[in-house]
Amino acid sequence: MFYHEPELQYEVEVEEPNPYFAKMLQQAIGGVEGEMRVALQYMFQSFAVPSDKPEYRHLLMETAAEELGHIEMLATAVTKNLEGAPEHLREEARENDAVIDAMMRGGQPRQALSAGLHAMPVDSNGVPFSGNYVVASGNLAADMYANVMAESTGRLLATRLYEMTDDAGMKDMLSYLIARDTMHQNQWLAVLEALEDHVPVPASFPQEKENQEYNYTFMSTFRERHEDPEMPWTSGESFDGKSEFSFGYQPGGGMPSVEKTIEEMHNEATDR
Known part of the structure; x- marks a missing residue:
């Protein structure tokens, strides 16, 4: 009321x-x-x-x-x-x-x-x-x-x-x-x-199911490689106390490809 x-x-x-x-x-x-x-x-x-x-x-x-x-x-x-x-x-x-x-x-x-x-x-x-x-x-x-x-x-x-x-x-x-x-x-x-143990949100999701190689890595997107700046978010204990921060780069996943065009969307490309 x-x-x-x-x-x-x-x-x-x-x-x-x-x-x-x-x-x-x-x-x-x-x-x-x-x-x-x-x-x-x-x-x-x-x-x-x-x-x-x-x-x-x-x-x-x-x-x-x-x-x-x-x-x-x-x-x-x-x-x-x-x-x-x-x-x-x-x-x-x-x-x-x-x-x-x-x-x-x-x-x-x-x-x-x-x-x-x-x-x-x-x-x-x-x-x-x-x-x-x-x-x-x-x-x-x-x-x-x-x-x-x-x-x-x-x-x-x-x-x-x-x-x-x-x-x-x-x-x-x-x-x-x-x-x-x-x-x-x-x-x-x-x-x-x-609140107890609420980070990362949602805390209920089991962290062992996430990619362990990248879950505490600060990922640089600069083309030129450079040294770890050693900031609080690139090294040392993570905020949640569950791991250590690290510094790295995007892993790369190959060229994007679309296997099949859905006909109903009329997205086909026509060569001359």
Whole structure:
């Protein structure tokens, strides 16, 4: 079940409405680094957690619900930046920056035409949110690594947005979101720390079935041969502690050949 309280998770205030910044905030809603992505990612990951690991299901679902609150905050910020934005801000942007001028003139008319000056499930270029952004593999370790990446790029986006505005209200909201990204990165890393023997992912596959000659070899693709650079990933103990890193080259496998053309595909080549 889900319940909704008509109160924002954190205060959202805009001192100087700015339609250009509203457009930038859309990336934090519907972009690949945005809150829609992590909310759905954690939710679908939680659906796959087995019943004997309820603590992970609860953690994922609690965080997914929190991210839904972040979407509401950002949508509120978009509306407040769009409604009643003074025309002088547009004129100043056009006068001071040709790139911003072009973006303002060729912005997102759908934000007015389809949403009445409110937020939409799109990124800053107006591209609709895609479910393909969501990573929910069913493997808890793989999902945790994906979550660390999602929170890392989300925090990076939020810090960039923070630097793009001088509005005290927007900086305050973004400061909160940046702080939550810090927590979420740490909690997913804590889960990985709690998981036993999960590398390489999936740990359930018997490693004796993989090619033992190449499973811990850094493979150089340079044409010219050179010495082992003796970096942490080319020599010494492997990260999982199960072998030693080595340095080598692609083994080579002969010329590619296709034995038979499938007639229904009409791929035949005809000589003159």
